[in-house]
Amino acid sequence: MSASSSQALEYLELLPRQTHTKLYEQPATALAVYRCMLPHLAKSIVMAMLYMPHPFSVGALNDWFRPSAKKDKEKSLAVLEQLHIIVLKQDANNQRSYELYPGFQRSLRQALQGSGTHRSFGVPANTPDQDKVSVAFLDEYARRKWENILFYMVGSTVGLQTGSRAENEIGNGTITLLKMGEFIQQAHGRVSITRAGFTFVLQETNAQVWSLLIVYLKHAPDLGMQETEVLSFLFMLGSLELGQDYTTSTLSPTQLQMLEDLSAFGIVYRSSKNASTFYPTRLAVTLTSDAGALASAEPISNALTGSSSTRNSSQQGFIIVETNYRIYAYTSSLLQIAVLSLFTKLTTRFPNLVSGKLTKESITRAVKLGISSQQIISYLNSNAHPQMQKQRPFLPPTVMDQIRLWEYEGERVETSIGYLMKEFHSDAEYRDLANYAESLGVLVWRNDSRKVFFVDRVEQISLYLKKKAQR
Amino acid sequence: MNAIDGTDRRIVADEETPPSLLAVVLDTNPHAWAHLSSTLPLSRAIANLLVFINAHLASGNANEVAVIASHLNKAEWLYPTPKSRLSNRAPNGDIEMNGTHREGGSVPDNPNKYRPFSVIESAILKNVASLMDQTSEKNLKATPTTLIGGALSLALSYIAKSTLLHSPVESMSHENPLAHLADAELRTQRTPLASRILIISVSGDLANQYIPVMNSIFAAQRKRIPIDILKLAGDTVLLQQASDATGGVYMKPERPEGILQYLMMGFLPDATARRSLIMPSAGGVDFRAACFCHRKVVDIGYVCSVCLSIFCEPSLPDNLCMTCGSYLSLRSAQTATPALVQRKKKKKKRATGADSATPGGSTPAGSGTPMHA
Numbered sequence: 001m002s003a004s005s006s007q008a009l010e011y012l013e014l015l016p017r018q019t020h021t022k023l024y025e026q027p028a029t030a031l032a033v034y035r036c037m038l039p040h041l042a043k044s045i046v047m048a049m050l051y052m053p054h055p056f057s058v059g060a061l062n063d064w065f066r067p068s069a070k071k072d073k074e075k076s077l078a079v080l081e082q083l084h085i086i087v088l089k090q091d092a093n094n095q096r097s098y099e100l101y102p103g104f105q106r107s108l109r110q111a112l113q114g115s116g117t118h119r120s121f122g123v124p125a126n127t128p129d130q131d132k133v134s135v136a137f138l139d140e141y142a143r144r145k146w147e148n149i150l151f152y153m154v155g156s157t158v159g160l161q162t163g164s165r166a167e168n169e170i171g172n173g174t175i176t177l178l179k180m181g182e183f184i185q186q187a188h189g190r191v192s193i194t195r196a197g198f199t200f201v202l203q204e205t206n207a208q209v210w211s212l213l214i215v216y217l218k219h220a221p222d223l224g225m226q227e228t229e230v231l232s233f234l235f236m237l238g239s240l241e242l243g244q245d246y247t248t249s250t251l252s253p254t255q256l257q258m259l260e261d262l263s264a265f266g267i268v269y270r271s272s273k274n275a276s277t278f279y280p281t282r283l284a285v286t287l288t289s290d291a292g293a294l295a296s297a298e299p300i301s302n303a304l305t306g307s308s309s310t311r312n313s314s315q316q317g318f319i320i321v322e323t324n325y326r327i328y329a330y331t332s333s334l335l336q337i338a339v340l341s342l343f344t345k346l347t348t349r350f351p352n353l354v355s356g357k358l359t360k361e362s363i364t365r366a367v368k369l370g371i372s373s374q375q376i377i378s379y380l381n382s383n384a385h386p387q388m389q390k391q392r393p394f395l396p397p398t399v400m401d402q403i404r405l406w407e408y409e410g411e412r413v414e415t416s417i418g419y420l421m422k423e424f425h426s427d428a429e430y431r432d433l434a435n436y437a438e439s440l441g442v443l444v445w446r447n448d449s450r451k452v453f454f455v456d457r458v459e460q461i462s463l464y465l466k467k468k469a470q471r
Numbered sequence: 472m473n474a475i476d477g478t479d480r481r482i483v484a485d486e487e488t489p490p491s492l493l494a495v496v497l498d499t500n501p502h503a504w505a506h507l508s509s510t511l512p513l514s515r516a517i518a519n520l521l522v523f524i525n526a527h528l529a530s531g532n533a534n535e536v537a538v539i540a541s542h543l544n545k546a547e548w549l550y551p552t553p554k555s556r557l558s559n560r561a562p563n564g565d566i567e568m569n570g571t572h573r574e575g576g577s578v579p580d581n582p583n584k585y586r587p588f589s590v591i592e593s594a595i596l597k598n599v600a601s602l603m604d605q606t607s608e609k610n611l612k613a614t615p616t617t618l619i620g621g622a623l624s625l626a627l628s629y630i631a632k633s634t635l636l637h638s639p640v641e642s643m644s645h646e647n648p649l650a651h652l653a654d655a656e657l658r659t660q661r662t663p664l665a666s667r668i669l670i671i672s673v674s675g676d677l678a679n680q681y682i683p684v685m686n687s688i689f690a691a692q693r694k695r696i697p698i699d700i701l702k703l704a705g706d707t708v709l710l711q712q713a714s715d716a717t718g719g720v721y722m723k724p725e726r727p728e729g730i731l732q733y734l735m736m737g738f739l740p741d742a743t744a745r746r747s748l749i750m751p752s753a754g755g756v757d758f759r760a761a762c763f764c765h766r767k768v769v770d771i772g773y774v775c776s777v778c779l780s781i782f783c784e785p786s787l788p789d790n791l792c793m794t795c796g797s798y799l800s801l802r803s804a805q806t807a808t809p810a811l812v813q814r815k816k817k818k819k820k821r822a823t824g825a826d827s828a829t830p831g832g833s834t835p836a837g838s839g840t841p842m843h844a
Contacts, residue, residue, distance in 0.1 A: 040743055069748070121582050
């Protein structure tokens with residue numbers, strides 16, 4: 001599970017049970033959820049239970065795990081329960097055991113066996129397309145579309161003149177979506193990027209796609225679409241094959257409408273608005289796999305964020321940071337230069353290189369714009385030049401520390417939104433719950449003497465409390 | 472304070488689970504499957520195996536699989552299909568393996584099936600069918616056992632190759648202006664491939680392949696590749712030792728018809744998941760070895776002092792070790808034994824008489840301290 005799919009997981013976890021049940025009716029969705037949403041250990045649990053003829057009793061499950069892995073086990077079970085994949089049941093003999101939800105079980109079995117007539121893995125076009133497009137074309141198409149979106153967001157803030165060019169290309173639907181997601185804000189007819197927008201831009205491509213799609217999902221009901229239908233279509237897209245054309249004749253009206261929106265993002269390609277086929281691009285087929293998985297084949301980050309003029313296959317990292325805070329970036333892409341200029345004082349530009357310096361001024365300016373030092377460091381880290389990647393950590397420690405210190409000068413208080421749990425009746429009760437919260441990984445702070453603790457997520461805790469009350 | 476002065480500097484840890492390569496060695500010995508046909512026919516076993524392989528592929532985005540049939544007279548690739556199959560086989564019978572090559576072309580598109588699954592399934596089914604067609608009655612009569620050693624070596628060599636392919640030295644492209652500056656030592660990929668071998672065995676008595684199998688086991692041990700054994704029928708000492716030595720799973724299900732559940736629960740968790748699970752193992756492992764001369768499992772044998780080869784009887788031709796050729800006169804060792812034992816007894820008696828007490832009892836204080844004082 002990578003960072004990109006974890007935000008999708010977060011969104012998915014909050015959906016109600018009805019939505020989950022409906023989602024799991026499609027084997028493609030069940031498989032996609034299994035493949036990319038579940039923690040590694042949870043996968044083992046699901047597979048062990050998939051063909052088990054009887055429920056998995058709690059005792060047997062505990063025996064299966066090493067005592068040292070208790071924390072991981074709790075976490076996996078919590079995720080599975082949250083996603084409504086397994087349920088804890090109590091039979092007549094007071095035996096507690098876990099069971100898979102039958103809908104999920106049936107769909108996942110069908111997906112693995114390839115049985116059923118659900119046609120959820122996409123129906124390929126049966127007539128050969130006379131002007132079939134190549135994979136390279138699709139990559140180029142997706143990259144151009146996506147870069148335009150990013151450039152639209154960044155370019156306006158940096159004040160690059162080419163902003164107008166991008167605006168024409170990205171379409172009103174996308175702009176509305178960016179606004180709804182609060183990635184950009186428009187004041188006095190001028191577009192400027194928000195804090196969330198910076199987070200968005202500095203992520204890796206796969207995570208960006210998911211962020212945008214989650215906004216899309218959240219607003220799907222407003223557009224008259226069903227959330228489940230949108231989600232299962234996205235999961236289906238993730239299981240398609242690159243370079244294959246698929247027919248649109250089996251899609252529902254909602255999905256047809258989505259197809260139009262998605263082609264504006266560059267996630268699917270259609271030769272015309274009324275074409276009877278569509279091609280998924282690399283953005284689509286990597287939805288349900290992390291970018292790392294494709295690293296061996298052709299990294300999506302290369303294919304998509306590589307500089308526009310020279311798209312060579314090993315444009316992995318391009319930034320060199322020296323201990324004297326100087327930055328050299330081997331790039332000619334306007335987008336990358338724009339992103340860099342958000343937090344760097346750029347001085348020189350050559351045909352294939354820009355150089356500049358990280359200064360206190362430039363970092364504090366970035367912090368004021370809403371970029372955190374963590375974001376800057378992770379951006380520099382993930383784009384570090386292969387020469388930089390030879391040493392560990394990639395960036396000079398002094399530079400990392402200094403960036404943090406510059407940020408901390410401005411803000412000394414850290415906030416995290418969550419819930420304070422207090423007024424426990426007994427110490428045992430407090431300890432039990434606090435330890436449970438810790439094993440879930442939601443505990444932020446605790447004070448044993450005052451018997452209070454603070455969590456950033458409360459759903460699992462309240463569920464746990466309810467279960468305890470029933471017993 | 473730590474958060475501020477940056478001392479909690481985190482080196483980006485790779486939390487992602489490494490992709491895993493599962494090499495399945497399927498024992499296709501027709502004799503043994505004929506015995507099993509009432510409970511678990513081969514066709515059903517393969518169907519279950521395919522579901523298991525799909526589950527494995529679904530468990531990690533970059534997971535890979537390789538399937539090898541260990542047949543009567545040869546070990547044969549089931550997946551990936553060797554490029555040169557049927558068309559141009561090298562004169563010495565070697566099969567060229569040039570990594571995985573895509574064989575998607577002929578696979579029918581099925582909207583009910585995840586495409587990577589169907590590609591692998593159709594390849595395996597086709598290759599099993601052709602393997603069975605090639606098996607003649609002459610082959611059947613020739614031997615009752617299977618070439619597990621050859622299949623194991625194939626699996627190991629494939630794993631070695633994939634591991635290399637998987638962590639390539641990243642080469643700079645020509646366009647890159649830094650290409651000439653970069654020295655030879657380039658970054659390797661951060662996530663290595665975690666491989667394991669699963670042997671689905673039905674044949675008993677593999678002692679005649681003791682040496683090749685043992686060599687494979689040592690190779691696997693060295694490369695930290697666990698060998699998992701699912702023993703559906705028969706019983707061999709050798710495979711138990713394989714899983715024990717390499718830290719793999721050993722299971723001998725009482726009801727072979729439930730093969731899928733055994734596979735899903737016992738064999739699906741990869742190296743990462745196994746760190747937090749308790750995996751079944753062989754329990755009491757029989758460590759007996761097979762002799763090098765007649766391939767029999769022996770309790771007591773003769774060992775060459777140079778190369779550690781094991782022989783079941785002392786009569787070696789020309790008193791030379793059959794493996795390393797050094798002089799080895801086992802007959803003398805055998806005849807001398809009784810005499811030696813007798814002499815020892817005499818010595819002991821003499822020793823007890825002369826020294827008043829056994830060495831253990833006499834050394835303490837009594838005699839020693841006065842001399843020092």
